[in-house]
Amino acid sequence: MSDLKLPIYLDYSSTTPVDERVAEKMAGCLTKDGLFGNPASRSHSFGWNAEKAVENARGQVAQLVGADPKEIIWTSGATEADNLAIKGAAHFYQRKGKHIITVKTEHKAVLDTTRQLEREGFEVTYLGVKENGLVDMQELEDAMRDDTIVVSVMHVNNEIGVIQDIEAIGNLCRERGIVFHVDAAQSTGKVAIDLSKLPVDLMSFSAHKTYGPKGIGALFVRRKPRVRIEAQMHGGGHERGMRSGTLAPHQIVGMGEAFAIAGAEMGPELERVRMLRDRLWAGLDGMEEVYLNGDQEQRVAHNLNVSFNFVEGESLIMALRDIAVSSGSACTSASLEPSYVLRALGRDDELAHSSIRFSIGRYTTVEEIDHTVEIVRAAVAKLRELSPLWEMYQDGIDLSTVEWAAH
Amino acid sequence: MAYSDKVLDHYENPRNVGSFDKNDDTVGTGMVGAPACGDVMKLQIKVNDEGIIEDAKFKTYGCGSAIASSSLLTEWVRGKTLEEASQIKNTQIAEELALPPVKIHCSVLAEDAIKAAVSNYQERHGQAAEAEKKSA
Ligand SMILES: Cc1ncc(COP(=O)(O)O)c(C=O)c1O
Numbered sequence: 001m002s003d004l005k006l007p008i009y010l011d012y013s014s015t016t017p018v019d020e021r022v023a024e025k026m027a028g029c030l031t032k033d034g035l036f037g038n039p040a041s042r043s044h045s046f047g048w049n050a051e052k053a054v055e056n057a058r059g060q061v062a063q064l065v066g067a068d069p070k071e072i073i074w075t076s077g078a079t080e081a082d083n084l085a086i087k088g089a090a091h092f093y094q095r096k097g098k099h100i101i102t103v104k105t106e107h108k109a110v111l112d113t114t115r116q117l118e119r120e121g122f123e124v125t126y127l128g129v130k131e132n133g134l135v136d137m138q139e140l141e142d143a144m145r146d147d148t149i150v151v152s153v154m155h156v157n158n159e160i161g162v163i164q165d166i167e168a169i170g171n172l173c174r175e176r177g178i179v180f181h182v183d184a185a186q187s188t189g190k191v192a193i194d195l196s197k198l199p200v201d202l203m204s205f206s207a208h209k210t211y212g213p214k215g216i217g218a219l220f221v222r223r224k225p226r227v228r229i230e231a232q233m234h235g236g237g238h239e240r241g242m243r244s245g246t247l248a249p250h251q252i253v254g255m256g257e258a259f260a261i262a263g264a265e266m267g268p269e270l271e272r273v274r275m276l277r278d279r280l281w282a283g284l285d286g287m288e289e290v291y292l293n294g295d296q297e298q299r300v301a302h303n304l305n306v307s308f309n310f311v312e313g314e315s316l317i318m319a320l321r322d323i324a325v326s327s328g329s330a331c332t333s334a335s336l337e338p339s340y341v342l343r344a345l346g347r348d349d350e351l352a353h354s355s356i357r358f359s360i361g362r363y364t365t366v367e368e369i370d371h372t373v374e375i376v377r378a379a380v381a382k383l384r385e386l387s388p389l390w391e392m393y394q395d396g397i398d399l400s401t402v403e404w405a406a407h
Numbered sequence: 408m409a410y411s412d413k414v415l416d417h418y419e420n421p422r423n424v425g426s427f428d429k430n431d432d433t434v435g436t437g438m439v440g441a442p443a444c445g446d447v448m449k450l451q452i453k454v455n456d457e458g459i460i461e462d463a464k465f466k467t468y469g470c471g472s473a474i475a476s477s478s479l480l481t482e483w484v485r486g487k488t489l490e491e492a493s494q495i496k497n498t499q500i501a502e503e504l505a506l507p508p509v510k511i512h513c514s515v516l517a518e519d520a521i522k523a524a525v526s527n528y529q530e531r532h533g534q535a536a537e538a539e540k541k542s543a
């Protein structure tokens with residue numbers, strides 16, 4: 001364990017470091033000797049060269065997801081892509097109807113967008129999920145109405161890593177002529193995506209979850225059959241009028257390179273990451289009262305969302321100082337609420353309070369995983385020693401029968 | 408969230424973790440909070456014949472500030488009378504631990520816990536005294 005560097009980063013679902021190869025390409029687009037030109041400049045080679053780099057990157061992004069480059073619109077990230085897709089489609093098709101369907105476990109970039117549309121007079125149905133985190137297809141079908149214009153369901157969930165069946169959902173939408181948007185911020189490089197076959201109309205991407213830079217993303221807007229969206233950002237008419245603003249070649253080139261690497265290396269990378277994830281789970285699973293959140297099978301390889309019963313999440317994070325992980329939780333009276341995603345799975349509030357998300361990535365090592373197992377086991381044991389709930393559990397008391405002094 | 412050195416110290420080396428037998432006559436038990444809210448604090452006091460708290464123990468399920476608040480409290484109540492112990496204010500705890508505003512309620516929980524432990528002891532002894540009177 002000689003060259004183990006602390007803290008250990010296990011929060012790749014939150015963001016990833018920029019791959020060195022990507023950083024190098026980006027650096028070539030900034031200074032006077034590089035591709036600093038404005039891609040919209042038509043009158044000189046500085047503009048042309050920058051444009052060439054941008055179009056090359058557009059092709060790289062399109063290739064990873066099986067799209068046509070003309071279907072890729074640059075945005076500042078998945079948040080903006082989600083906004084543009086959902087608001088853009090809702091505004092364009094509002095004469096057809098004002099009903100939108102989405103899911104309770106979506107990212108806030110989707111949920112806050114639909115909340116805004118509700119304030120504008122749209123009606124939104126928020127579907128629950130099954131215990132495994134997946135959408136119930138029958139429930140979705142039942143929620144579809146004649147005036148439903150947009151369905152938005154994420155591909156890979158950022159907290160629990162489950163993969164929704166977007167093909168089946170897309171088929172239901174196609175049959176009814178409903179625009180289907182998918183937030184795929186968490187799936188590039190983690191799950192194969194082929195938009196030449198998938199019945200998806202709009203798809204959001206982000207670079208920084210896939211070893212690219214923060215502040216850049218893209219929206220896929222299908223051309224055949226054509227989907228229309230209303231621009232949310234007005235100005236110089238860039239990106240065929242759908243998203244104005246001078247393009248940022250260094251960001252765009254970074255995203256393109258990152259997606260190209262993801263495409264080229266996905267196979268072996270996923271295998272390695274899955275091996276590490278399984279090793280981590282094997283190390284934790286032996287403990288008592290430890291639960292894996294989200295479907296066991298239909299999930300990405302790098303995510304492990306675990307509830308350690310009778311231990312509170314924030315204090316656990318505190319004990320895990322040497323590893324960087326996420327917990328969506330602190331008691332309900334503090335600023336943080338227990339994760340709304342875990343609550344939507346129907347997990348007890350206690351289990352929602354005691355969850356930790358481990359997400360593994362390109363630079364995670366076996367040594368790091370083994371050390372993590374050690375630290376987590378020790379921390380959970382220590383906090384359980386401190387926990388009155390653990391004591392009651394050990395005494396055979398069913399906590400659900402206890403009358404708690406509410407406060 | 409950045410924690411104060413004192414919170415970290417109590418969290419790293421919690422004082423007086425454990426339990427007394429809650430059926431022991433000299434023990435008072437206070438349990439406040441609820442698992443669904445993300446915090447449960449159990450505080451126990453052991454009281455001698457003079458009505459002085461000789462010993463105190465705690466167990467807490469909750470954030471680091473809640474753990475530190477209850478740990479600190481077990482130190483503070485030792486040697487105090489029941490009356491003195493129940494006068495400890497959450498603001499004193501919050502000040503000692505330098506808790507930020509979002510963590511003030513963790514100290515409130517500790518204040519509630521000591522009050523509950525004292526009244527549990529008093530109730531049981533009031534009842535015991537009552538019973539003695541009746542049998543006399
Ligand atoms: C599912 C999902 N959607 C959207 C976003 C936001 O992406 P960005 O940071 O690129 O705006 C994230 C990342 O936090 C995410 O995980």
Ligand code: FES
Binds near residue numbers: 445470473512
């Ligand atoms: S007990 Fe609620 S945050 Fe500390």
